[in-house]
Amino acid sequence: MADLKTNYKDDVLDTSKNEKRKFRMIQNDDGTVSFDDATEYTQQGDAFGAADINATNAKINEQSQSLVKHSHTWDSITGKPSAFPPSSSDLLNKIYPVGSIYMSINNVSPQAFIGGTWEQIKNRWLVGAGDEYAVGTYGGNAVHSHTQRMIFTANYAGNNGLMYTAGGTTPTDVIYTGETRSVPPYYAVYMWKRIA
Secondary structure (H helix, E strand, C coil), X not given: CCCCCCCCCCCEECCCCXXXXXXXEEECCCCXXXXXXXXXXXXXXXXXXXXXXXXXXXXXXXXXXXXXXHCCEEXXXXXXXXXXXXXXXXXXXXXXXXXXXXXXXXXXXXXHHHCXXXXXXXXXXXXXXXXXXXXXXXXXXXXXXXXXXXXXCCCCCCXXXXXXXXXXXXXXXXXXXXXXXXXXXXXCCEEEEEXX
């Protein structure tokens, strides 16, 4: 397609005159009237009609199709050109690949608005995987108790301790505490893990 015209000019009215457009009414033979432009110009502008706008739109369409056909982004994993524009599944896999964790204060599964298959994680803390915690493992308890074992000898005598003698009451050797929690300050959110 040829280049579009880029030198259109505006009408410039003669400033020494009235600076208003003037029209002369002409009586036609069939009883109708026509109007003839009687304005005085120092520059007469160009007309912009249907042919011009059609040519402009055709050029825009051609450029848009060329962009879609030839433009691309590079996939950082494969090193090859990827599709442009990327599909919604491509975006999902780049932003939230399988194994990603999604957190929100809204109880709406991300499957509802970005796709994929997700499972909700409930009543769990997240911890960074490493030497002590293998990735994907579960552990810990919500509550716990402590056990303390006391050991007594059969015959212990002294002025500053317990003494057990034959025939006496044997003290218990295990002491339990009640159940307790050790929870740091928290802010609860909904969490999901993408599984497919």
